[in-house]
Amino acid sequence: MARGKRLWSISTSLVLCTTLLFACSNNSNNTNSTSTPSNNAGTTAKPTNDGGTKENTEKKVITITYRDDGIGEEGVMYKWIQEIAANYPDKNVEIKATPIQASEGDYFAKIALALKSKDTAPDIVTEDTFILNSDASAGYLESLGDKVKGWEDWTNGSFIEALKKGVTASDGKVYGVPYNTDSRGLWYNKTLFKQAGLPEEWTPKNWDEVLDAARTIKSKLPDVVPIWMNMGKATGEATSMQTYEMLLYGTGERLYDNDTGKWITKSQGIVDALTFIQTINKEKLGPPLSKVLNGQAGNTATREYLPQGKLAISLDGSWITGNYLEGGAAPWPEYKDVLGFAPMPTSKGQAPGSITLAGGWALSIPANAQHKDEAWEVIKFALNKENSKKLVIASGNITVRADVGTDPEYTQMPFNQIATDYLKNAEFRPAQDKYPEVSTQIQTMVESVASGTSAQDAANKYAQDVTRTVGEDNILEK
Amino acid sequence: MSSLAVQGMEKRRKTWTWVYFLLPSVAIMLVFFIYPILLTVFYSFTNLALTGEAAKDLQFVGLDNYTRMFEDPTVRTSIWNTLVFLIGSAVIGQQVLGFLIALFMKHRNKWFRRVIGTIVLAGWVTPEIVCALCLYSFFGDEGTLNAILQSFGMSEVTWLYTVPMITIILANIWHGTAFSMLVFQAALDDVPSEIEEAAIVDGASKWQVLMRVTIPYIKETITTNMMLVTLQTLGVFGLIYAMTGGGPGTSTTTLPIFMYNQAFVNYQLGYGTAISLLLLFIGIILSLFYIRSMKE
Numbered sequence: 086m087a088r089g090k091r092l093w094s095i096s097t098s099l100v101l102c103t104t105l106l107f108a109c110s111n112n113s114n115n116t117n118s119t120s121t122p123s124n125n126a127g128t129t130a131k132p133t134n135d136g137g138t139k140e141n142t143e144k145k146v147i148t149i150t151y152r153d154d155g156i157g158e159e160g161v162m163y164k165w166i167q168e169i170a171a172n173y174p175d176k177n178v179e180i181k182a183t184p185i186q187a188s189e190g191d192y193f194a195k196i197a198l199a200l201k202s203k204d205t206a207p208d209i210v211t212e213d214t215f216i217l218n219s220d221a222s223a224g225y226l227e228s229l230g231d232k233v234k235g236w237e238d239w240t241n242g243s244f245i246e247a248l249k250k251g252v253t254a255s256d257g258k259v260y261g262v263p264y265n266t267d268s269r270g271l272w273y274n275k276t277l278f279k280q281a282g283l284p285e286e287w288t289p290k291n292w293d294e295v296l297d298a299a300r301t302i303k304s305k306l307p308d309v310v311p312i313w314m315n316m317g318k319a320t321g322e323a324t325s326m327q328t329y330e331m332l333l334y335g336t337g338e339r340l341y342d343n344d345t346g347k348w349i350t351k352s353q354g355i356v357d358a359l360t361f362i363q364t365i366n367k368e369k370l371g372p373p374l375s376k377v378l379n380g381q382a383g384n385t386a387t388r389e390y391l392p393q394g395k396l397a398i399s400l401d402g403s404w405i406t407g408n409y410l411e412g413g414a415a416p417w418p419e420y421k422d423v424l425g426f427a428p429m430p431t432s433k434g435q436a437p438g439s440i441t442l443a444g445g446w447a448l449s450i451p452a453n454a455q456h457k458d459e460a461w462e463v464i465k466f467a468l469n470k471e472n473s474k475k476l477v478i479a480s481g482n483i484t485v486r487a488d489v490g491t492d493p494e495y496t497q498m499p500f501n502q503i504a505t506d507y508l509k510n511a512e513f514r515p516a517q518d519k520y521p522e523v524s525t526q527i528q529t530m531v532e533s534v535a536s537g538t539s540a541q542d543a544a545n546k547y548a549q550d551v552t553r554t555v556g557e558d559n560i561l562e563k
Numbered sequence: 564m565s566s567l568a569v570q571g572m573e574k575r576r577k578t579w580t581w582v583y584f585l586l587p588s589v590a591i592m593l594v595f596f597i598y599p600i601l602l603t604v605f606y607s608f609t610n611l612a613l614t615g616e617a618a619k620d621l622q623f624v625g626l627d628n629y630t631r632m633f634e635d636p637t638v639r640t641s642i643w644n645t646l647v648f649l650i651g652s653a654v655i656g657q658q659v660l661g662f663l664i665a666l667f668m669k670h671r672n673k674w675f676r677r678v679i680g681t682i683v684l685a686g687w688v689t690p691e692i693v694c695a696l697c698l699y700s701f702f703g704d705e706g707t708l709n710a711i712l713q714s715f716g717m718s719e720v721t722w723l724y725t726v727p728m729i730t731i732i733l734a735n736i737w738h739g740t741a742f743s744m745l746v747f748q749a750a751l752d753d754v755p756s757e758i759e760e761a762a763i764v765d766g767a768s769k770w771q772v773l774m775r776v777t778i779p780y781i782k783e784t785i786t787t788n789m790m791l792v793t794l795q796t797l798g799v800f801g802l803i804y805a806m807t808g809g810g811p812g813t814s815t816t817t818l819p820i821f822m823y824n825q826a827f828v829n830y831q832l833g834y835g836t837a838i839s840l841l842l843l844f845i846g847i848i849l850s851l852f853y854i855r856s857m858k859e
Contacts, residue, residue, distance in 0.1 A: 190828055191827070193614070193830075194613060194827040194828065194830065197613040197614045197618070197830065198613070216614065219614040219615040219830075220614050222614075222615050222616045222618075222619065223612075223613075223614045223615055223616070223617075223618035223619050224618070224619040225614070225618070317810070318808070318809075318810065318824075318828070319808055319810075373704070373721060373724075374721065374724045374811055375703070375704045375721045375723060375724050376704075378724070378808075378810055378811050379808070380808075518615045518616050519615065521614065521615070521830060522615075522829050522830060522831070525824075525828050525829045526829075529813075532810060532811065532812055533812045533813070535811070535812075536724075536810070536811035536812040536814070537812070538812065546636065549634075549636075553631055553634070553635070
């Protein structure tokens with residue numbers, strides 16, 4: 086009896102232990118390779134082959150992952166992918182949208198986690214060019230060098246040469262095919278300008294003229310938000326690029342010194358840019374903090390405040406008009422007459438007079454993708470002249486293809502011409518591995534100024550943070 | 564075989580049975596608790612990152628993450644915010660309020676206890692994120708609180724931006740008080756009414772009975788509850804993240820929020836793990852402090 090009991094207890098305990106160990110060994114594999122929360126894996130994971138093999142052994146599923154900012158199937162990207170999927174000639178390939186619903190900042194972290202593992206990596210991923218270099222250095226992306234060489238569109242000058250730089254990492258290899266670019270400037274509501282007695286064709290010469298216009302709006306139209314700039318950590322790269330870098334580069338300063346290869350941690354430009362933000366908030370020329378410091382701030386400005394006539398000036402990207410098209414997130418047919426798009430002046434009007442930063446997005450193939458060759462065929466099809474034109478028109482972006490740039494359907498879109506003109510003075514973000522991290526420190530700095538810290542204190546904190554990130558040997562003080 | 568030897572074997576067998584039954588739980592502890600902690604300690608000495616060069620090339624950086632932590636002013640702010648949040652919402656809020664509610668409910672009729680109990684419990688059974696959204700819409704610009712204020716002709720206040728710390732403290736009190744209430748209810752029910760009556764007969768006032776009899780009687784419950792509530796509150800993330808995101812600026816950045824930001828916003832997983840160890844360390848220190856005060 087006793088013997089039987091003992092045997093039983095040993096065997097149960099053994100069974101339990103082995104089950105546990107098996108369960109755990111699987112588990113630890115997962116944590117090692119991805120540490121992806123399961124729900125994240127759910128949104129990004131592609132349907133595995135099992136699903137396909139049951140019904141059709143040939144059919145391969147190519148997944149495209151992009152950021153969904155909350156509008157789901159109404160989104161431009163979703164609709165575009167559906168259209169590509171429907172028209173794709175190779176019927177053995179099924180193209181599937183696998184969006185990640187996240188704020189701009191979270192998207193990149195989720196992508197990085199998804200790309201770490203073969204189980205979660207999509208076949209195609211949309212990469213913002215600012216993080217492409219980092220993701221390439223991390224080994225997450227497949228080099229497309231050999232592939233693009235054999236693609237006529239790439240080699241025959243259809244793609245604007247200068248914009249290929251944005252998808253070339255520091256190792257000199259190409260890691261993505263760009264599908265859009267953008268410029269930035271001051272969107273303003275002409276109706277409100279008229280009501281406040283400001284010129285309807287507005288071209289501010291320097292920052293003071295921008296502030297003066299905002300002050301006029303505030304005194305004449307007290308219910309209207311005079312000027313909106315993204316200032317929170319939650320709006321991520323939009324805060325760094327549309328707000329801070331537009332200001333900093335407008336002072337003539339830069340983030341990174343290309344000659345010495347060092348990050349600039351102290352300069353008058355930094356303080357001037359922050360002082361501008363401080364003035365906006367001190368004089369209450371900006372939106373209430375509760376509206377501007379959350380992740381939806383960008384959408385609130387472009388989809389609500391601007392069309393509803395509650396906002397006079399918005400420092401934002403050229404793409405915002407994509408929202409106003411029929412089928413967009415906030416249709417507003419009158420936008421072409423009501424809105425104006427003024428260039429962002431340099432701080433004192435010094436040469437070149439106005440400034441814009443240019444960014445853009447690309448389609449890349451993850452190193453862990455399962456069907457790389459098929460994915461490349463899909464990219465070639467998706468970014469051919471026709472399909473690439475459809476996407477930039479629907480999203481309100483600027484094209485990266487010269488042939489689309491001269492296409493009447495594209496050029497007749499309001500503001501496309503102006504937005505493209507601004508690219509003449511375009512500056513690009515440093516193509517540096519450390520940029521994404523420096524960028525989050527910029528966001529922290531800008532938010533702290535917006536919520537009351539003095540420009541000088543915030544600049545000092547930024548200098549400390551950047552020094553810690555890039556190392557003392559890689560900084561430059563001016 | 565003598566009966567003594569049989570007894571000895573029986574005893575040994577019993578000891579071994581004990582070990583067999585313990586094995587699965589030890590295995591669980593090792594794999595799900597000890598292993599991750601050791602891994603965390605290991606990563607805290609590396610430059611583990613989510614993207615960039617470091618993501619490919621894991622390197623030991625010695626104590627870099629730790630020296631960085633002590634130099635970083637935001638760490639000090641976060642520790643301070645964590646303590647304010649902890650004392651405000653856990654020690655004072657949940658503990659004191661929970662105790663008071665339990666005290667007022669003692670000797671009341673069944674219906675009163677049921678109604679009040681259910682209302683307080685509602686906050687506790689609500690999942691953290693739902694709770695955060697409820698309170699966000701309560702304190703929001705166009706939220707319930709401002710609507711009430713406006714109906715009295717007062718102007719609205721941007722609660723989440725002017726007094727962010729207070730809003731998250733109130734949120735956590737609302738969410739967690741029921742736990743303390745339940746614990747204290749059970750403890751107070753155990754206080755024999757004879758002792759309290761005896762004190763009253765001896766001429767003690769109600770206040771004196773509370774301070775000199777009731778509270779000393781449930782002292783151990785108070786310390787245990789304090790420890791549980793403290794550890795729960797130290798780890799609060801979702802509530803704060805959903806309501807204020809740690810902002811504006813760093814005014815509600817507690818250590819868990821700071822850790823998340825470093826690991827998943829700044830992509831510095833190595834630094835993030837070092838901060839998580841700091842959090843663990845603070846938890847251990849506070850627990851030891853409570854355990855010691857319980858012994859005294």
